[in-house]
Amino acid sequence: xxxxxxxxxxxxxxxxxxxxxxxxxxxxxxxxxxxxxxxxxxxxxxxxxxxxxxxxxxxxxxxxxxxxxxxxxxxxxxxxxxxxxxxxxxxxxxxxxxxxxxxxxxxxxxxxxxxxxxxxxxxxxxxxxxxxxxxxxxxxxxxxxxxxxxxxxxxxxx
Numbered sequence: 001x002x003x004x005x006x007x008x009x010x011x012x013x014x015x016x017x018x019x020x021x022x023x024x025x026x027x028x029x030x031x032x033x034x035x036x037x038x039x040x041x042x043x044x045x046x047x048x049x050x051x052x053x054x055x056x057x058x059x060x061x062x063x064x065x066x067x068x069x070x071x072x073x074x075x076x077x078x079x080x081x082x083x084x085x086x087x088x089x090x091x092x093x094x095x096x097x098x099x100x101x102x103x104x105x106x107x108x109x110x111x112x113x114x115x116x117x118x119x120x121x122x123x124x125x126x127x128x129x130x131x132x133x134x135x136x137x138x139x140x141x142x143x144x145x146x147x148x149x150x151x152x153x154x155x156x157x158x
Contacts, residue, residue: 003076005095007049008103009033011069015053017062027058029065031073031095050094051075061100072101 009031017027032046075097084090
């Protein structure tokens with residue numbers, strides 16, 4: 001079974017940072033993701049997808065993300081439900097993000113506010129082996145340092 005989602009969109013408002021009673025940081029924001037087609041009137045439509053981040057990733061998102069900022073989110077879809085004040089069952093579908101990539105800095109447009117990390121900075125949470133962190137987010141494992149790459153013709157797929 002697989003539950004994985006990757007989204008690229010713009011924040012509809014600044015993230016909301018809260019703390020659980022146990023002191024765990026949680027941030028919620030909504031990502032506006034354009035649909036790949038236009039309506040009959042020629043207008044583009046978007047889906048507004050709620051995103052939740054936890055712990056250090058939540059604090060990082062709250063510090064650097066702002067309304068309008070282009071952002072990529074990787075995570076899983078979760079459906080939860082609760083009973084509201086009127087006793088009615090409410091279902092919520094949201095993305096629980098474990099990796100967030102800032103696709104533009106504050107000087108590139110999209111939002112205002114504090115100083116953002118460099119373009120395409122990635123922050124992840126959880127214990128996944130391949131997660132990027134602040135220390136190696138811009139490190140390219142395939143960089144050649146200007147040296148020729150020795151690849152035989154047998155290794156090429158074409």
